[in-house]
Amino acid sequence: MRQRRPVTLGAALCTAAALGLAVPHIAVAVPDQCSYISSTSRPTLTYGDTSEAVKQAQCLSNVWGGQPPKLSLDGAFDSVMLKKIEWIQGCHGLPVSGVIEGRTWQVLYDPALDCYDPYPA
Numbered sequence: 001m002r003q004r005r006p007v008t009l010g011a012a013l014c015t016a017a018a019l020g021l022a023v024p025h026i027a028v029a030v031p032d033q034c035s036y037i038s039s040t041s042r043p044t045l046t047y048g049d050t051s052e053a054v055k056q057a058q059c060l061s062n063v064w065g066g067q068p069p070k071l072s073l074d075g076a077f078d079s080v081m082l083k084k085i086e087w088i089q090g091c092h093g094l095p096v097s098g099v100i101e102g103r104t105w106q107v108l109y110d111p112a113l114d115c116y117d118p119y120p121a
Contacts, residue, residue: 033059033063034056034059034060034063036052036053036055036056036059037052037053037056039109042105044100045057045077045099045100045101046077046098046099046100047077047078047079047082047098048077049077050075050076050077051075052075054075054076054081055074055075057081057085057100057105057108058071058072058075058081059073061081061085061108064088064108071084082098085100085104087115087117087119087120088107088111088115089104089107090117091112091116091117092107094107
């Protein structure tokens with residue numbers, strides 16, 4: 001199975017500019033937009049957790065985008081959030097565990113430019 005390699009935003013924009021392509025305005029996850037906890041506080045989160053850290057992850061995943069509707073910023077790690085986190089992990093070549101830990105936090109703060117995995121039905 002071929003491993004997907006995420007494209008960083010900077011690399012994609014530089015490549016597009018070098019090829020003379022129009023560079024679109026792209027919204028990326030900016031820690032200031034999601035300020036429920038410090039960007040350096042990255043606790044492990046799992047299905048069923050409730051906290052301000054869950055709210056932070058919900059906010060970041062909404063800024064990240066994707067096909068599903070925006071997650072409610074209620075601080076509850078429910079089945080809708082689990083599905084979106086698993087999709088984001090798959091898009092970034094991470095193990096699809098549904099657990100938000102170091103590497104998953106990293107991609108929430110610094111997402112790949114795009115994902116070609118269809119969102120699960």
